[in-house]
Structure formats: C-alpha cells, structure tokens
Amino acid sequence: MQITPLGDSALTLTLGDSINESTHRQVQAAWRSLSAEPLPGVSEVTPAYTTVTVFFDTARVVAAGAPEDEVVEWLTARVRERLKNPPKSAKAGKPRTVEIPVCYGGEYGPDLGRVAAQARLFPEEVVKRHSAAKYLVHLIGFAPGFPYLGGLPKELITPRHAKPRMAVPPGTVAIGGEQTGIYPQVTPGGWNLIGCTSLKLFRPDLNPPVLLQAGDEVRFKAITPEEFKRLEEEAR
Amino acid sequence: MIRVLKPGLLTTVQDLGRPGYQQYGVVVGGALDAFAARVANLIVGNDDNAALLEMAQTGPDLQFERAALVAWNGGDFEATIGGRPLLRDRAVRVEPGETLSFGVARRGLRAWLAVAGGLDVPLVMGSRSTYRRAGLGGHNNGRPLAAGDRLQAFAPGEWATTVLASLGQREARATVWTVRPETLGPQAPAGTVRAVIGPEWDWFNNDAQKALFASEWEATREADRMGVRLHGPELALHKPREMISSAVNTGIVQVPPSGQPIVLLPSRQSVGGYPRIAAVASVDVGRFTQLRPGEKVRFERMPLAVAFKLQLQRERDLGRVRMGLARLTG
Numbered sequence: 001m002q003i004t005p006l007g008d009s010a011l012t013l014t015l016g017d018s019i020n021e022s023t024h025r026q027v028q029a030a031w032r033s034l035s036a037e038p039l040p041g042v043s044e045v046t047p048a049y050t051t052v053t054v055f056f057d058t059a060r061v062v063a064a065g066a067p068e069d070e071v072v073e074w075l076t077a078r079v080r081e082r083l084k085n086p087p088k089s090a091k092a093g094k095p096r097t098v099e100i101p102v103c104y105g106g107e108y109g110p111d112l113g114r115v116a117a118q119a120r121l122f123p124e125e126v127v128k129r130h131s132a133a134k135y136l137v138h139l140i141g142f143a144p145g146f147p148y149l150g151g152l153p154k155e156l157i158t159p160r161h162a163k164p165r166m167a168v169p170p171g172t173v174a175i176g177g178e179q180t181g182i183y184p185q186v187t188p189g190g191w192n193l194i195g196c197t198s199l200k201l202f203r204p205d206l207n208p209p210v211l212l213q214a215g216d217e218v219r220f221k222a223i224t225p226e227e228f229k230r231l232e233e234e235a236r
Numbered sequence: 237m238i239r240v241l242k243p244g245l246l247t248t249v250q251d252l253g254r255p256g257y258q259q260y261g262v263v264v265g266g267a268l269d270a271f272a273a274r275v276a277n278l279i280v281g282n283d284d285n286a287a288l289l290e291m292a293q294t295g296p297d298l299q300f301e302r303a304a305l306v307a308w309n310g311g312d313f314e315a316t317i318g319g320r321p322l323l324r325d326r327a328v329r330v331e332p333g334e335t336l337s338f339g340v341a342r343r344g345l346r347a348w349l350a351v352a353g354g355l356d357v358p359l360v361m362g363s364r365s366t367y368r369r370a371g372l373g374g375h376n377n378g379r380p381l382a383a384g385d386r387l388q389a390f391a392p393g394e395w396a397t398t399v400l401a402s403l404g405q406r407e408a409r410a411t412v413w414t415v416r417p418e419t420l421g422p423q424a425p426a427g428t429v430r431a432v433i434g435p436e437w438d439w440f441n442n443d444a445q446k447a448l449f450a451s452e453w454e455a456t457r458e459a460d461r462m463g464v465r466l467h468g469p470e471l472a473l474h475k476p477r478e479m480i481s482s483a484v485n486t487g488i489v490q491v492p493p494s495g496q497p498i499v500l501l502p503s504r505q506s507v508g509g510y511p512r513i514a515a516v517a518s519v520d521v522g523r524f525t526q527l528r529p530g531e532k533v534r535f536e537r538m539p540l541a542v543a544f545k546l547q548l549q550r551e552r553d554l555g556r557v558r559m560g561l562a563r564l565t566g
Contacts (some may be wrong), residue, residue: 007515052482
C-alpha cells in the first residue's frame, strides 16, 4: 500500500491498480478503519475504486501533536498504525442487497435498441441479461447518490455517446462503456439510457442520505410501465 | 429583516461547506474563499462557520429593516450604504431602512458579506451552504437570491452588540480598525500562486513539468464554483495513460486530454479521473476565485513542508487578530 499527499490537505492510500472485487474489499476495510473513529485533525475519509482519501486540517493535526515539519509523516504513521489495529466498530456487516425495479426500454430507456444492436441481441435478451446480473456498488460519486456499479455482463458493454444529452431524467439506469449506473438527479449525461426506476437515490432528509452505499449489492428487476407508474404514485 | 431589492448576478448563502458526505457524492462546497469568509465573520464577531452571502461580478441591493453590524471583503466592489461608500474589511453599522448596494466588481470577481449573528437559514446535512445542483441548502432549497426574498439573521453576540452600540453613538459608522485577509500570513507576489507537485506529476513529460512553472496561464471563461480552466502551453503525458477515478481536493490541478489544466474549487466533484500535475497551496486557492477571464497567473513551485508552514503562519496571524479584537470591548 502506498500513501501519497494530495496537495497540502489530504493523503491518498492506494490499495490496488485495477478495478476488482478484492481491491474493493480492501478499500472498504481501510475506509471503515479510518472513518469508524476519525484520527485527530481528519475531517473526512472517502473511498473510491482503488484508493481511500483522508482529508485533514493542518492546524488541527499540529494541535494534536504532529511536528510542524512532519505533518505528512506523522499522519501517515497514524494511518498505518490504525490499519494494523482497526477498531472493533470497523468490522464489516453483511453486505446489503438492494433490489431496484426498472422499467426498461421505450420512453424510459431510449437507448435500449442501441445497446441491443451493439450486442447483437434482441432488446428483450438485453433486459434479461442486465437484470440477471449481480452488481457491486464500488463507489458513490459524480452526483449525490450516483452509484458506480461493477458487474455489467461483458456483452452489454456499449460506448458512450459522442455528444452527451443535455438532461437525463432522474432514476435513469444507464450503461457507459463497462460501467452501469443510475442518475439520481437531472444532469447532462453521455451514457446509454436503458431504463428507469421510481426509487429515489438521493434523499437529503434521511441519514444516510442515499439509497445505495459503497459495498452494497444491487439487482435490477424488470417491471412493466403500469407497475412503474403505480410505484411512482406510491412514492409521492 | 433583510429584504433583497436586487439579487445581483449570482448571490448565494454559504458557510464553510458540507464536509462528511463526499462518500455519498455530495460536494463540500461552501464559500469559495473559505479564509475570506472566516475573516468577514470574524470582523462582526461571528463563528467561522456562520452563514453569509457570497456575491459574484454584480452584487445585490439589500434593505435592512433593523440596525445591523455588517462587514464585507473579497474583490473590489462598488459598495455603498445609503449612497455613501461602504468601507471594506471593517465592521459597519447599518441603520434601519438603509440599503446596501453592491454594484459591479471593479477588480476581482467575488465578495463575501457577513451580518453579525449569521444568516438564519435551515441547516441541511450539517450546513447552511447553497448546493444548487442538488437543490438543497441556502435560503430557499439551493437557489441563488431573487428579488423579493427576505433573509433573517440570528441575534448578534455580546461582542457585536457592544460594537454596534458604540458605533451608534458616533458620526462615523465604521470601525477605525480593519482586518484584511490578504495581509495575514506570508503573501505570494501579485499574479502568482504557490503550488506543490501532484500525485501524477511523474506521468507528465519534461516539457510539461517545466512549462507548468515557467509559463503564464490565462484564466478562461470556463470557470464556475467547481473550477477554473486555464489556457497556456499544452501539458502532455510521457505516453497516453488512463487513470482510475479517485478523490480530488480543492486546489488540485488536473489535466484532461486537451492538455489545458483545470484548478478545482470547493464545489468540485468528489472524484476525478484526470491526472493531477500539481496542487495549489491551500493559502492561495482563494486567488482563483477572483480571476477574471483573460487575467494571467503563474505557479511558483514549493515543497510541501513550506505549504504547511504558510497555512500555520496564516492561522497564527488570524489567532492574534482574534485576540486583539476580543480585547477591544473587554
């Protein structure tokens, strides 16, 4: 594991050099160890695909005992120590599985045909394969609640649009290259839109404010437009 | 108690941001120049994290219904109170019914206006800062100010109340003392920002490494609360290389395939996928919030240990000012 400065207010721990489940588990373990009981002066710890980033406030780190000339060295030593002796509260729970009802195709997924053509499959077969796979939430980023999911079946890999759409509706399930994700808010987006869920991915009134968190398992369940409309009504 | 007569171009309620939620994709945000905001708050006796107004390019017209103690700093705005100039960097008493007008910025782009007590808007996920993209925080679900809005402030503290009363008995309604954020800590020369090398420094070829610190960089129109894109020599990698997205931080200089660097500001995304050639020292990030399109800036390279020293020195200077101000009414 490498620990390198990210400017003068953060350190990045690098735990692997490719996106895979074993690196993901190491990232999650390190993130839990460092965020369960924050180190002195640390304001926030963020996991990504292969890295964990520790944000700190220099004045507080120095107030906690770091020599002024050795802020990075001191904090790095604390991080390494912590990873060797993780607090009990950092133990992993069982991964949650979250089922996401998706209405595929039609107005809900205008690019389903494009994905199907790319894969040389019927659209129904794309839906079957996309909803049969098991996905892992690697990280949440890009927008509040946006999950980067690993586990897309290889045959469904579809290049991004050359020109991004100006506004992708919230709840849209999309494929961008090897990645799949769900847009929580209206944003511009260049991924292929294949369906839509009525579930809210970002809920600022709740704690945590997101439906999905890094480490969760996700399964998509195909539903009809009628079911989608009913769920949407219920969510109001 | 404060009526918005004119909102200005982009005036928002901000505090020191919403840390702790980047793991959920929520930006930290907050005042673009956190240090300037802290100093504005300090001048009116507020906590560092009190909510204040951030304005950009053209400021608001605000009518105060009650007497208040205010202070502003940042770029050089055409600011008036009841038609007279509103002095910068000092506590000023506003009388009931008076209007503060911030015209157009003459130099710089942004300014911060603190009101004693701090603005009273709902705390959302631990912060009062406006987060436009997610439509939350600030005074009205993440929206900038609009004409007709009414803002409330919390009751001023004891110190501010004393200062307000003493100014009420004098002809001049501004304090004689000033606190200028740009004088705290050792300063970089005008047009220069200090920077340390970034995590992917070694990915860049020798020409790029030299050009970063040897060239003048021009601020472009592509600038917002997320970052500022600079224009200059193309910064190239040794060979094409893809980065796996990882967390980014305020001040990071990332280089997309165009070769033109982008300096990230507080409303940056939580993760980025472009190689990071350098990082602006925290004490100098505020300079990017004042750069107008076409203005030039140079990077001065410094060791990381020096960047920490600058931060600590600035905090010590601020601490001394804080103690001095406390004694004024003690």
